Amino acid sequence: MKFNDFKKNIESLRSGSDSSQESSINSKNLEAILSIIKTINRSLILDDVLELVLQNAIETAKADRGFIVLRNSAGDLEYKLGMNNKGNSLPESLFEISTTVVQDVFNTGQSIFLEGAQSDTNYDQSKSILKLDLQTILCAPLIIGDKKIGVIYVDSKSLQKIKAREITDTFEILAGQAAIAIRNAQLYQGQIKAYNSLQEANKQLRISKELAERSDKLKSEFLAQMSHEIRTPINIIFGFTSLLRDIVEDKLVEDHTETFEMINNAGQRIMRTVDAILEMSQIQTGNIEINSEKLDLEKDILKPILREFQLKAESKKLGFEFKNNSPDQKILGDKYMLSQVFIHLIDNAIKFTPKGKVEIIIFSNSNQQPCVSVKDTGIGISEEYQSKLYSPFSQEDTGYTRRFEGNGLGLAIVKRYVELNKADIEVQSQKGVGTTFTVVFKKEQ
Secondary structure, eight states: OOHHHHHHHHHHHHHHOTTOHHHHHHHHHHHHHHHHHHHHTSOOOHHHHHHHHHHHHHHHHTOSEEEEEEEOTTSOEEEEEEEETTSOBOOGGGOOOOHHHHHHHHHHOOOEEEESGGGOTTSTTOHHHHHTTOOEEEEEEEEETTEEEEEEEEEESSOOOOOSHHHHHHHHHHHHHHHHHHHHHHHHHHHHHHHHHHHHHHHHHHHHHHHHHHHHHHHHHHHHHHHHHHHHHHHHHHHHHHHHHHHHGGGOOHHHHHHHHHHHHHHHHHHHHHHHHHHHHHHHHTOOOOOEEEEEIIIIIIHHHHHHHHHHHHHTTOEEEEEESSOSOEEEEEHHHHHHHHHHHHHHHHHTOSSSEEEEEEEEOTTOOEEEEEEEOSSOOOTTGGGGTTSTTOOSSOSTTOSSOOOSOHHHHHHHHHHHTTOEEEEEEETTTEEEEEEEOOOOO
């Protein structure tokens, strides 16, 4: 019976005969039920709710013991609590009940009340009832709306008069209200679990963040220290090499001149590698500031660096051309970063072009966006390698037999600097034909 139906029956009896004995009894039952409901709803801790529910169920039915089983995530009924009429918890090992009755109640969603279970014709074949010598059984489903969440079960070896409506009605009402209280406690438990999981996840994130920051700081400090340790002796070598060259300049023969050039080139190579590693470190750790300003692509970015590369190209007998097909192109960006982008691109174009020419072209695309292309007639890049093109320390030609020097950081730095300046980079290349890198900027607003 539902609690609201029980209240209506009492109100109907009261309106018919307020002084009747039946009305008085039912009013007392209502008070008892209200007291039970108030008791089982005074906590949101699932274990407390289950204990309060079972205590009241055993007391209401005057039973020897009782059990609560709840549906688990797999949809099966699972033991949750057992108690005797003295209030002592029963271990799961003593969870021996009429499984036939419990399963029937859960499947049908209908309560079962047995008085004289040993002789009940519906369950006289139930081995558990006979084995346990059970006489009285009250079992009701725990239902929220149309969702069954479990079963409450009590039994006794003594014969109890449970056919009286006040007992069975009270037990069913208790089951209905217990289902609500248990569900509320389950939801609360779920919220607490989710909150604790979130707190733990946040804690782990904070720890991970702190470790990452500490690691980044140590890495930056290490690289800065290593930079200092490498730069200092290299600069000393440069200084003394230059001094020695000046001292013996009038006595140098061709072999000696080449030796000094080799020392200088090797030192410059080391310095470029150190600079590239430091730049990549700063990018990856976020220790880099963007100083955006309005820039002219030719005057502010390309013109200051082209002369040096023109001399480098001429030394390799390469053609070197600069074309501005869209004069006065203005962009917003970081001058240092964008200069480094084109230094790396043009340097690579010259390095990987054994013969032919290198072209740098400013133009506007179909969307009227400012663009700069660095085009060469060099060795080209295979289609397979192009997906790895911007990965740090990655080179198509690897191993000790590779033909070209480099640390594989140039294009990785280019890619990050382009992205930091909210631009895009595109590549077109064919093995043995040449490569064109195009940097596409946003239109100035």
